[in-house]
Structures are given as structure tokens and as C-alpha cells.
Amino acid sequence: MILNDRIQQRHLRNLIFKFFEGLFRFMIIIGISYIILQPVFSMLSTAFMDPVDIYDITVRWVPKHFTLTNFKPVMTVMEYGTTFTASLGLSLIVAAVQVASCSFIGYGLARFRFKGKNLIFALVLLTLVIPPQTIMIPLFLHYRFFDVLGIISLITGKEGGVNLLDSFWPFIMQAATGMGIKNGLYIFIFRQFFAGIPRSFEEAAYVDGASAILTFRKVILPNAVPAMIIVFLFSFVWQWNDEFYSGIFLQGARLLPMALQTMASTIETMAGIEVKMDPYYISLLNNTGALLVVGPPLLLYIFLQRYFVESIARAGIVG
Amino acid sequence: MRNKMTLSERRGLAGWIFVFPWLLGFTFLLIVPFIQSMMISMSRIHITRGGYTLEKVGFGNYVDMFTSDPEYVPSLIEAMVNMTANVPVILIFSIFAAALLNRKFPGRTLTRAVFFLPVILASGVVLRIQSQDKMQEMMQMALSASELNSQQLTSYNLQALLRSYEINEFLVEYIIDAVSRIKEIISASGVQILVFLAALESIPASYYEAASMEGATGWESFWKITFPMLVPIFLANAVYTIIDSFTAFNNPIMELVKTTAFGRSSYGLGSAMAWGYFASIAAVLFLLFLLWGRKIEYYDY
Structure with a gap:
């Protein structure tokens, strides 16, 4: 019984450790990926944005008026x-x-x-x-x-x-x-x-x-x-x-x-x-x-x- | 009669055939221009209809660039300081990223693809445009809770934290500077991550297995296996980072040489400036190899 408990405990500890390791990695990857991708996203978002949207305070990333007029x-x-x-x-x-x-x-x-x-x-x-x-x-x-x-x-x-x-x-x-x-x-x-x-x-x-x-x-x-x-x-x-x-x-x-x-x-x-x-x-x-x-x-x-x-x-x- | 050569001699000759194009290029497109550049740097050049003539002025151009050109010395210092400051940060960041990408986890392929993306996006013009872009500024502001300059705010917090640990003041400044330039650093580390990752992948798994059988922890096997095996790669990456800075979009020497030589037609002065830059780079590389090269043990793996 005691042995079984210990194995279970260790298993649980491993699981918790794995979870936090994954979480930590996930956060770092998301952070770095954001820094890398942000210019691409902002290019994509602004390129298709109608000039009207620039002055619309509710528009930040996703344009309300998709347009090709900028091109x-x-x-x-x-x-x-x-x-x-x-x-x-x-x-x-x-x-x-x-x-x-x-x-x-x-x-x-x-x-x-x-x-x-x-x-x-x-x-x-x-x-x-x-x-x-x-x-x-x-x-x-x-x-x-x-x-x-x-x-x-x-x-x-x-x-x-x-x-x-x-x-x-x-x-x-x-x-x-x-x-x-x-x-x-x-x-x-x-x-x-x-x-x-x-x-x-x-x-x-x-x-x-x-x-x-x-x-x-x-x-x-x-x-x-x-x-x-x-x-x-x-x-x-x-x-x-x-x-x-x-x-x-x-x-x-x-x-x-x-x-x-x-x-x-x-x-x-x-x-x-x-x-x-x-x-x-x-x-x-x-x-x-x-x-x-x-x-x-x-x-x-x-x-x-x-x-x-x-x-x-x-x-x-x-x- | 024709085949008097031994087999190995013939094979050797075939080798020369393969490197012949490179020898041509090396001689006529590198060595000759290299020597010419040195000569031009010590002359004044006159463009004539059928070519150009050189008028010897000795070290006049070198004296000029250090004493009377207002931009050269600051630009040279800026280029060298930028480069030296970047090398350690880029190395640390890229080994960290490579270690991260080397582990198995869901979505690894996608993550790798994203991490190497800066190699593709490293267009000088685009980076320059983005660094002064109004929309980007606005979008970043939108993300911060306060409309104040949030980046500086967080930097302050970090600075206070580091100070509270009584870390050396110089180091604190360095870390703060690195953090605030995180974007630039990430976008300059694509190839370095790739090289570290390739090196990590080529370390045999059996080494780690043996270590863990003997009871080594992950931390121990990093410092006893991974790190020693990567030391030569550190040097290679340091050299690559230095090379990469030659044609970086914000290299001040590049602009200066271009405007001096082609804008003002002072080819002699421009050449002298380039030589001054080359000499400083050579000195840095020499120091690097002197300090580091000897300590490297190469492994057969």
C-alpha cells in the first residue's frame, strides 16, 4: 500500500511538473512569436484598411472597411x-x-x-x-x-x-x-x-x-x-x-x-x-x-x- | 601514353576543376579589388573618359578622415559598439531559443517556422519603414493599459528589480538596453538559432542516456554535455553575428562610405573609411580568436 502511494505521488508530481513546464514554454513561445509576427499582422491589417478606419477609434487591428484602394x-x-x-x-x-x-x-x-x-x-x-x-x-x-x-x-x-x-x-x-x-x-x-x-x-x-x-x-x-x-x-x-x-x-x-x-x-x-x-x-x-x-x-x-x-x-x- | 598520371593525381586534378571558378572569383573579384582598394585609399582618383587615373597622396585620406571628417569617428564608434553589444545578447537569446525548439512538443514545426521567419523578413527598407511607422505605434499603444509610454514603465520596474538584487550597474544598463531592443535582437538571430539547433540535433542521444543512467539531472547534462559540445558553434555564431552587422540596415559606416564615395565622388576617402572599418573588425576578430579559439576542443560527432 505504501509503495503504491509513493508511486502515485511521484506520478502526480511529474504531471504537475510537466504541466508547468508546458505552460512556461507556451508563454515564452507565444511572447516571442508575437514579437516576430506583429509586423506581419500589422502590415496585413493596415494594407487592407480604408483610410476612414484610421480615424475610427474602435478600429485597431481588424479593419471595418476592407478595401484594395491602397494598392x-x-x-x-x-x-x-x-x-x-x-x-x-x-x-x-x-x-x-x-x-x-x-x-x-x-x-x-x-x-x-x-x-x-x-x-x-x-x-x-x-x-x-x-x-x-x-x-x-x-x-x-x-x-x-x-x-x-x-x-x-x-x-x-x-x-x-x-x-x-x-x-x-x-x-x-x-x-x-x-x-x-x-x-x-x-x-x-x-x-x-x-x-x-x-x-x-x-x-x-x-x-x-x-x-x-x-x-x-x-x-x-x-x-x-x-x-x-x-x-x-x-x-x-x-x-x-x-x-x-x-x-x-x-x-x-x-x-x-x-x-x-x-x-x-x-x-x-x-x-x-x-x-x-x-x-x-x-x-x-x-x-x-x-x-x-x-x-x-x-x-x-x-x-x-x-x-x-x-x-x-x-x-x-x-x- | 596519355594516362601517365596515377589515379589519385587524376582525382586531384578533378578537384582543381571544381574549385577553379572560385579561384577565378577569388583572384579577380576579391584579391585584386582588395589591393586596388588599398591603393585607392592612398590616392586621389580622377575619372577620365577611358577609365581613371590615380594620384598618390600617401596617408592623406586617412589623416583627413580622422581629423577633418565630422562623421567618421562617431560612426565607426557607433558601428563597433552596436556590434559588440549585440554579440552576447544574440548568442544567449539564440541558444535559449534553440534549446526551446529542440524539445518535443505539440506545434513544434509551426513554432520553428515562425522563429526562422526573421531571416525572410530582414529587409532593410521594410525594417526602416517600420521603425518610424505611425500605425504600428498606435497599435502598440492600444495594447498597453495606460496610454502613457508603457515600454518605459515596465523597463523602470525591471530596473528597480535588478537594482534591488544589487547587480552591477553596468550589467543593469546592459540588460535594460537589451530588453528594450528585443525586437531588433530577435530579428537578427534567425540564422544563429538555426545553426545552434542543427548542432543540438547532431549531439547523439546516447550521451544523454548514459548521463541519466549515471544519475545526472537535466541541468547537469546541459553543462557537462550540451554546453561543451556547443562551444565551437558559439564561436562560429559570434563570427556570423559580426559578419551580419556589415550589411545591416542600420550600419552607419555603410551609409557613410556610400555617400562619400558615390555621392561626393571622393573615392579615395571612401576607400580609406572602409579600410579603417575593416581594420577595426579584423582587430575584434583577432581578439576573439585569441581569447576563445585556443580553448576550443573539437569533438568528432
Whole structure:
């Protein structure tokens, strides 16, 4: 009897402990999630809010008059059609090129033995810690007067090479050679991932006479989908949100971040000098614009998050 | 005749083929610009029709930026202080969040998806717009009971509480500052949480089983197993946090270099500023490795 009592007591204590542990975790998760999601909710709520609702004291989060009227001026001023296409095109191209180049380079570092391999790997990581500010001016000049050993000047007969600024070429070149935004990180992710694939996979291919590149394409890449998805997502999102490189290489062309930056003030200027616009209305416009900018990567994330969330350890971010 | 190379030599050559694109990029898009940047920082640049010419001025730009530029020194100090202040808070927060997400509980997948969301939302423009947004302010006010600035009120309470425990004044200020910037800190910790979580998941469960067989409590196994195994990851995350601050939307050096170089066309001065920044970062990283790198033991797991 006494023994039974004790077991019951312990069981009860465990239950109580579990309950409070769960409650504690729940509260913390709710709190942090609120801080993360609050901007998204407020964007969603204000973007569809009629200007009338701003002055309605009973409206805070859920608008009384759902409307799409905010989108019209915002999309016109941001030239959403063109800027969206430009941003999407650039991000997709860059992400695809970076997945290809970084997996290629990462495979070389993961599987082959040659002199200087460890040095190269160390240098890959070193590229990450050099602030891009340091090389931004020479890079700007490099693409402004682009030339390969004077060959282009020789062909065109003009001095100073070609001007590659305001085109996608600088981005593609940076991406193809593993020098784009945080590419050292992607190479690292791929290297760690490939190192975890059993060697027997490739040995079978080699025995059948496949070359290294064919093996990489046919055997390794199909097994590296989780890593590719993670790198693609990172690469797409960071290119989408990037202002740094696009601010240097695309000074004339407009991408979404720059369009959003100047949108509110443009609308204000268009309204005329004597009209002082309500800051709340400007905020309405800004939130609508912000939703238009973060919307596409957000959708992409919602589709891809299960790969992202469930296969972190398998993707070998940590060796 | 053709195949005089041994198999391993041929394999090695294939390795070079794979890293060749990177070598190209590293040489022409990093090392060369890096050296050029150093040269530009010591010159005055003249843009001509067919390119540009450099006029040597020695350390003139460096002297200028420290003595006559009104913004550089404050900006540099601000950037470095922000960075150093953020690293410990972000590390502590992200290890905490990772430990939370590593436990099994209902709704874990959804919670993880939410916690990594800041990586997606980290758009500089959007963050900038939100930080000065009127509607958001209003919504936050609506949530507080009093229409007074509620955030400061709670901070006061926390401050009083911490003081009553006689905690070091500097630490109190630091904690208060961290709490008031909680949003910024959470939105900067996405990748770090991911990395910690991946590391936590890769610790074999058998270690914990062995420990609990020997009678270790959860607290003990955290400090004796989890923590030691995560030390190298701490360093990696600290470095990542520093890297992440280079292109952060509120990095004052970034704006300054851009306006100096491209706005005022003083490429030389801009380069010198970037080099000053790079030198400070390098010093911080060097210190970090000196203090920390030696103590790390790497485990095979």
C-alpha cells in the first residue's frame, strides 16, 4: 500500500511538473512569436484598411472597411509591374547560379584530395569576414570599365572596356564565381553536406566509368536536394532584400527595395507642395508597399519551410 | 601514353576543376579589388573618359578622415559598439531559443517556422519603414493599459528589480538596453538559432542516456554535455553575428562610405573609411580568436 502511494505521488508530481513546464514554454513561445509576427499582422491589417478606419477609434487591428484602394496608388508609384519583374528575375537568376556554383565548388572541397585544399577552404571562410564595404569602390570601377586583359577594348576599339553597370552581369559574375552575398556560407553548407554522403555512391559510378563531373551531376546532386533548397531560399531572399550590391551595380534601374524607399515621398510630392499629408495615411501607404515587398519571399518560405524546418541537421549546416 | 598520371593525381586534378571558378572569383573579384582598394585609399582618383587615373597622396585620406571628417569617428564608434553589444545578447537569446525548439512538443514545426521567419523578413527598407511607422505605434499603444509610454514603465520596474538584487550597474544598463531592443535582437538571430539547433540535433542521444543512467539531472547534462559540445558553434555564431552587422540596415559606416564615395565622388576617402572599418573588425576578430579559439576542443560527432 505504501509503495503504491509513493508511486502515485511521484506520478502526480511529474504531471504537475510537466504541466508547468508546458505552460512556461507556451508563454515564452507565444511572447516571442508575437514579437516576430506583429509586423506581419500589422502590415496585413493596415494594407487592407480604408483610410476612414484610421480615424475610427474602435478600429485597431481588424479593419471595418476592407478595401484594395491602397494598392492602386502604391503600385502605380512603385511601378510594381516593372520593379517586381526586375527583382524576381534578378533574384531567381542569382539564386539558381549560386546554387549551381556553390554546390560545384563545395563538392570539390568535400571529396578530392589535392595540395592546398585546406588553404582554399580556409580562404572561402575568410571571404565572409571581409566587409563588402572594403572592396565596393574597386568593384564599382571594375564593372564600370569592364575588360578582360584589354581584349574587349581591342575588339571594340574603344578605350576603357564596356560599362556593365545597370545590367545583371555583375551579379551573375559574382554569383558564378562564388563571390556573391554570403557565398562562403553556401559553399560551407554544401561542403558539409557532401562530406556526409557515403563514398560508396560515387565509387559505384566511377567503376562504371563516369567522369567526376558526370558523377557530380547524376549521383551527388540528386541526393543533395535538402541543401539545395536551403541555399536557394537563403540566396533568393538575401538577393531580394539586398540594397547593398544593387545600390552600387544598379544605380539607374529600380528594384523593389529602392522603389519602396522613395514611394511615400513621391506620392506626397505628387499631391502638391501645399498639401500636407496625414502621417497616418502615409503609414497606410508604407505598410501596403512593405507588404508588396515582403510578400513574395514570404510565400516562398511558406511553401519551402518544411524542408527548412525538418531537415536542418540533415542539411549539414553543422558538421 | 596519355594516362601517365596515377589515379589519385587524376582525382586531384578533378578537384582543381571544381574549385577553379572560385579561384577565378577569388583572384579577380576579391584579391585584386582588395589591393586596388588599398591603393585607392592612398590616392586621389580622377575619372577620365577611358577609365581613371590615380594620384598618390600617401596617408592623406586617412589623416583627413580622422581629423577633418565630422562623421567618421562617431560612426565607426557607433558601428563597433552596436556590434559588440549585440554579440552576447544574440548568442544567449539564440541558444535559449534553440534549446526551446529542440524539445518535443505539440506545434513544434509551426513554432520553428515562425522563429526562422526573421531571416525572410530582414529587409532593410521594410525594417526602416517600420521603425518610424505611425500605425504600428498606435497599435502598440492600444495594447498597453495606460496610454502613457508603457515600454518605459515596465523597463523602470525591471530596473528597480535588478537594482534591488544589487547587480552591477553596468550589467543593469546592459540588460535594460537589451530588453528594450528585443525586437531588433530577435530579428537578427534567425540564422544563429538555426545553426545552434542543427548542432543540438547532431549531439547523439546516447550521451544523454548514459548521463541519466549515471544519475545526472537535466541541468547537469546541459553543462557537462550540451554546453561543451556547443562551444565551437558559439564561436562560429559570434563570427556570423559580426559578419551580419556589415550589411545591416542600420550600419552607419555603410551609409557613410556610400555617400562619400558615390555621392561626393571622393573615392579615395571612401576607400580609406572602409579600410579603417575593416581594420577595426579584423582587430575584434583577432581578439576573439585569441581569447576563445585556443580553448576550443573539437569533438568528432
